[in-house]
Amino acid sequence: MHPMVKPALRRGWRDLNTVQFGMTPAHALTLGPMDTATGSFLDLLDGTRGLGLLREEGRRMDLPDGHVDRLVRRLSRAGLLDDSRGGGPDADALRGKREVLDRLRPDLASLTLTTSEPGDALGRLAARGSMRVQVRGAGRVGAVLAALLSGAGAGEVDVRDVGRVEPWDVAPGGLPAEAVGDRRDETARRVARRAAPGRPPRRTAQSPPGADAPGFSLVVLAPRDDVAVHAPDPSAAEPLLSSGTPHLYAGVVEGTGVVGPLVLPGETSCAGCLQEDRTDRDPTWPRLVAQWRSGRQRRVGACDLTLATTVASLAAAHALAFLDGGVPSSAGARWEVSVPGLHWHARPVRAHPACPCGAAENSKGEHTSGDGRSHETMAVHGPSEESCRKADAERPAGTWRAHV
Ligand SMILES: [Zn+2]
DSSP states (O other), rough: OOEETTTTTTEEEETTTTEEEEESSTTOOOEEEOHHHHHHHHGGSSSSSSSSHHHHHHHHHHHTTHHHHHHHHHHHHTOOETTTTTTTHHHHHHHHHHHHHHHTTTHHHHHHEEEEEETTHHHHHHTTTTTTEEEOOHHHHHHHHHHHHHHHTSSSEEEESSSSSGGBBOTTTTTTTTGGBBBHHHHHHHHHHHHHOOOOOOOOOOOTTOOSSSOEEEEEEEOOHHHHHHHHOGGHHHHEEEEEEEEEEEEEEEEEEEEEEEEOOTOOOOOHHHHHHHHHOOHHHHHHHHHHHOOOOOOOOOOOOOHHHHHHHHHHHHHHHHHTTTTTTTBBEEEEEEEOOOOOOOEOOOOTTTTOHHHHHHTTTTTOOSSSSOOOSSSSSTTTHHHHHHHHSSSSTTTOOOOO
């Protein structure tokens, strides 16, 4: 191990013997008491020295026997330590790809804040490379979203849609103006490939459009049709539920951007739950939805460029948080933002007992226990129990077992 105090967090002394790591409430921690000698020793924890060499340096600085090991253990337990050589074989392989890693350096730094074990961050980043994600819908939202996932290191990003690129599909980071008139799905796949920091493998066996291609770590539903955004059709997600495929909804409907819910089949609420819940609250809901769906008059929806790309980005962030092993706040909720106030708020989507997905039964008694991670280190204070970190310890990245 070559210990490195996570460089993503700025250090500051709150008083003579208390160090604060980080600036923001979400990720800052304080550690104390810490004497000045130990404080200056922190500078040596930069990932260039192994433990042996660090112990030698400690002796030279007259630190007591065993002090260096205790310090390293303490920092490690507080989640403040990375290992410049850790993360496993996949991380080692990624370290060898200098240019790819340089592109992803800020993303890696961010991952050090949401992982606790030394070496985990690069391990997670490398794990993204083996993720397969499908984005269904390649308009202003979907194409940008696909490019973002690919650019952030997701290994395979497949895009499904029909038709040809329309002038109003064009967005910075998404479908380019030159592609107007080209096939929408092919163009979006090409855009995603070009955004990748490395050279992702060309898509293998292309399954026919609409096929329920198995094996995706996540499917993102980003329909261009605004009725499908507002009232997602439960039957369209049935194959995803039965195959236990996690899926996330995102889109823009009449000036409102929507991200969520992230559906963990059988565990968190789905489109069916949403429909049941809305019908409970408003008995005329099915009648309205039927009219909206049959309306079908082809028109260009109200979907501001900035709102569309905001939704794409936030949805991609939620997708990555999930792929990295966390459970983002879109599980069981829809984040919504409307022009012109642009105030983000989450609307809970409750698991409904009448929905066949089974989330209502399975969610009973869950999500109520404490965070599972021990914070035995005395005198470490900080909101490290934030949801993402809390969730990350619960399952390995990219794995998900459905309860159906
Ligand atoms: Zn459901």
